[in-house]
Amino acid sequence: MSGGFPNILEELIEKLEKLPGIGRRSAQRLAFHLLKISNKELDNLVNNIIEAHRCIKPCNLCNNFSTNEICQICANPKRDRETICIVETPQDVLAIEKTAQYQGLYYVILGALSPLEGVGPGELNIGKLLNRLSKGEIKEVIISTDPDNEGELTAQFLIEKISKYKVKIYRISIGIPLGTQIEYIDPSTLGKAIIDRRIVI
């Protein structure tokens, strides 16, 4: 201890501090909370963590979170099996599912190219995707990586790779979001929206 917290608590705070998005203060606050909760609450939390860690694996087809070999979206016979939407993360799958505007399948590349962070083409999980495209069952690919530097770079890389197969390639539309006012839109988005304008009539 030496004037500090008991060692076991210090260790816990240090471990919590290493979790993403948790600084020293939040780690302390979390640790104190974990000390205070009832045995039952603690058991529930710990078991949930262990169980999720044990059960959830990437889907064998698309890399989305799944408790089975094949995720529920890939296993759903009602989905359009000729369209694949490529996203960076399982969170993106969830976000697109919430729109209820997409009936096809997904492919999660689990990240994006980032030269600054040393993520090169080798780190992207696209082997299963290309293998699948080579079988000719997929007719359309919608590239839905983030509209930021990494996502755009990844989109370019994917377009290059995928253009070798006989599929239509789309990029998710980038432009001014609904419910905003044009005077407040950042210049790069607004510029992109002008460049990517859609013909109306």
Place this chain on the structure above:
Amino acid sequence: MSGGFPNILEELIEKLEKLPGIGRRSAQRLAFHLLKISNKELDNLVNNIIEAHRCIKPCNLCNNFSTNEICQICANPKRDRETICIVETPQDVLAIEKTAQYQGLYYVILGALSPLEGVGPGELNIGKLLNRLSKGEIKEVIISTDPDNEGELTAQFLIEKISKYKVKIYRISIGIPLGTQIEYIDPSTLGKAIIDRRIVI
């Protein structure tokens, strides 16, 4: 799942979201991190949480975090046993210990009065403190609750209670912090520093 994450993951996110300072986004980020780490890292973290929860209890004398009945500060024969510093939380003990300017004991009241949050005098842990003061071994009390509304209210309440015993009562000095410039100090702190001015010669 129903277009969302697998249930076990959804449940984990919901549990993490209930932790203090964790919103939906951080909860997701934490959950995904916990899914990814190795079995060994997970075991370490979980065991640390369980062990800390099991071992750490409030000190029987002062309520500070302790792995024994009596915390290391209360058990230390070198500490001045006639002075008690009253603080709101174990974190405050740590902060004062770090200054190396205090050799006495502590008493942690585990909170502060807060009429808005329904914390009344009954919720403050001062029974053991008053009991100890009644034995006449303590000569000085330094009230070091926070210099905010709740802390000041609590200080007033403590002064009222403690003034019944034969002890000197101090309030930690409130004023302008070292290393700042007077022109940038907030008016209420600056005003308090003028009112509480110390005589020099």
